[in-house]
Amino acid sequence: MEYTNQTGALAILNGRGNTTSDETTLTGAAPPAARSVTPPQKRLSRPLGAIDIPHRKVTKICCIGAGYVGGPTCAVIALKNTHIIVTIVDVNPTRIAAWNSDSLPIYEPGLDAVVKECRGRNLFFSTDVDKGILEADLIFVSVNTPTKTQGVGAGYAADLGYVEAATRRVAEVATGDKIVVEKSTVPCRTAQSMRVILEANSRPGIHFDILSNPEFLAEGTAISDLMCPDRVLIGSLDTPAGRSAAASLADVYAGWVPRNQIITMNLWSSELSKLAANAMLAQRISSINALSAICEATGADIDEVSYACGLDSRIGPKFLKASVGFGGSCFQKDILNLVYLSESLHLPEVAAYWKQVVEFNEHQKKRFLHRIITCLFNTLTAKKITLLGFAFKADTGDTRESPAITLAKYLRAERAHITIYDPQVTEDQIWLDLSEPGVVDDIESLKKQVTICNNKYEACEGADAVVVCTEWKEFKMQKDPADTRGMDWTRVYEKMKKPAFVFDGRLILDVHRMEEIGFQLESIGRPGKGFRRSKDWE
Ligand SMILES: NC(=O)C1=CN([C@@H]2O[C@H](COP(=O)(O)OP(=O)(O)OC[C@H]3O[C@@H](n4cnc5c(N)ncnc54)[C@H](O)[C@@H]3O)[C@@H](O)[C@H]2O)C=CC1
């Protein structure tokens, strides 16, 4: 039976070996045979019961962690539930001060308007973590879960120190019953650890319900993702108390999300679904990037291949854009987390399978660098290379795991002079990303080799090559001379060294139009000019 192993793994994970009703469904389910078959997860979802199960109405929410997730998510909850008081707390006073100012700590389209409407009404930002916990009925734990950098599992396992610290604080401070919600992305079974910590450290007689409610928003589109989510996932114990807590949280989301999109399931499935979703999304990018290498060597065009594959309704068109590599704070971290989980479950083949998604991503960045070196006559020494974009994707100022950081470090090693322009990333952030922690004189040598520019045209002046690292709209070719949002690539060409090379790591530039201007454009997933010249069929 196709699902037997999965069920077995679940049984091992929950440490009981008994099967829940969900697991029974899984074992009995026939494997999907044709594309019209109802997806198996439909049958997995428990009846929501949010309306008919007796449950508490939430009136006060506290969110621990005012980051990229906690801030936007709870701002939208406050916007859509004017009867709920939402307080977002954080140990970082600078971050909280920024949330309380006109200059929010994160750039996210639409976020300012949401915060402006609710702040001071039913949305508050505070460093008083204890007060937030004390007053709330429901507490989101939305703290960071980075990859461990040392000790057992270094480089793979999630560092759960922040989750544990927040959980201990809840246990120590709470004087009444609380629903505690894992919003952070965590390894499967973390809710169990949280339960043990809460029960061991709280006052007698206090009851905690723990829910898993992973977040699926993407940066740059956080507000629209939150307003219209594909689904809201709530994992709970399959007990009356667990179901009741899930119903309380479901009510909060039902403030704007249709009930049939609020999915409830067992805790461990919910925790694992988050890692699984990110792993599958990243896997699609590595798959298309692997194909991009074949395109470059054969004359196929990766955009055309993506388009052709995406028209198959089983595959779909999203997340098939080839690039210099995926970045962001979570894809790599969550896959490595899954790799670690697989290894600890003695599933080395499963671990190797997922690990390859991350390894290929690193390879893609190196491939791109090699192409730059080859085109620039095999040396980058003292050449001016301009990086357009430093954020890991457009519409965010976030640079975590940005491919531009890796590229800049590689280019530095080649002794190139690097100039960087990004419309949203701060100078301080770029210096922080490029300097080696603990190396005292590094920043001085860094500043001799790297220039940060706040004008895109100036950044390109005198460059041997321009490398598009982020797909900001302002780097796309302007539609006409009056279009001030796009880029006047003719103006760029005039001030560059010749031959003028542009390396498009985001496939946003049209090869024919760029060549008409005079550029040598080299794009990911398309054969380069050298290849095309050597073939007589073009
Ligand atoms: N960034 C994203 O787009 C997404 C992130 N996630 C997950 O959400 C979680 C949070 O991610 P981000 O918001 O990006 O992290 P972040 O680093 O932006 O924010 C976390 C915040 O928690 C605060 N914090 C840590 N420990 C604390 C404590 N004990 N008490 C009070 N505050 C504390 C930190 O000061 C920080 O401001 C992670 O597990 C991440 O994997 C999930 C979906 C999307």
Ligand SMILES: O=C(O)[C@H]1O[C@H](OP(=O)(O)OP(=O)(O)OC[C@H]2O[C@@H](n3ccc(=O)[nH]c3=O)[C@H](O)[C@@H]2O)[C@H](O)[C@@H](O)[C@@H]1O
């Ligand atoms: O857990 C998380 O943190 C989040 O991770 C991703 O969101 P995010 O990393 O913000 O942004 P994505 O749009 O997924 O992009 C990630 C990276 O992949 C790249 N990408 C994306 C799509 C694509 O087709 N090709 C491609 O190279 C992007 O440029 C970016 O570098 C997921 O999309 C969210 O659902 C998830 O909640």
